Amino acid sequence: MGTSTPESVAGGNSHVAERPGLKQPVTGVVPPQIAEARIRTTWPAVTDASPAIANVGRALTRTVVLAPLAWLLLAPFYFKKVLPFFAKRYTLTNRRLVVQRGLKGKVKQKEEVDLADIDEVRLVEDSYNPFYRSATLEVVSGGRVVLTLTGVPDPESFRQSVLNAIFAWVPGKSRALPMIPASAT
Secondary structure (H helix, E strand, O other), X not given: OOOOOXXXXXXXXXOOOOOOOOOOOOOOOOOOOOOOOEEEEXXXXXXXXXXXXXXXXXXXXXXXXXXXXXXXXXXXXXXXXXXXXXXXXXXXXXXXXXXXXXXXXEEEEEEEEEHHHOOEEEEEEEXXXXXXXXXXEEEEEOXXXXXXXXXXXXXXXXXXXXXXXXXXXXXXXXXXXXXOOHHHO
């Protein structure tokens, strides 16, 4: 009885359910030639849904007495991002940057850009909201803005993730400088 098998250590259940799809021990390490793998997903802040309501909510939250009213005011806009027909998220993969809508993550043709086509990712300085810690990012390709991501939480971190994915996976766009981890921003 001194030996134990992996089944006995796991509680005797040798039929552990596995997640279907691509297995990756480290996020985003799958080369784009093999498969498209998700690197990072972020859900827009309340400022994306309604900047005016977000500003009113911010003002009410700063008062102790009216803060619960602010939470009630902002709740529908907060939960709007996960409702079946209104859900929206920004997803970075090892091949492209996309805006996904709905629970199934449908992508419209104008709401995606291949990493190879991205020349620059700009943070719109006037759009930064320190209360919600969100801003607008502009994705530039061929000298024009091809994709605008509004209300991106921790925008500089997401921007660095996009740039790091470009430098890591797009041939000819690597840089000699060391990669900056997104957590360092």
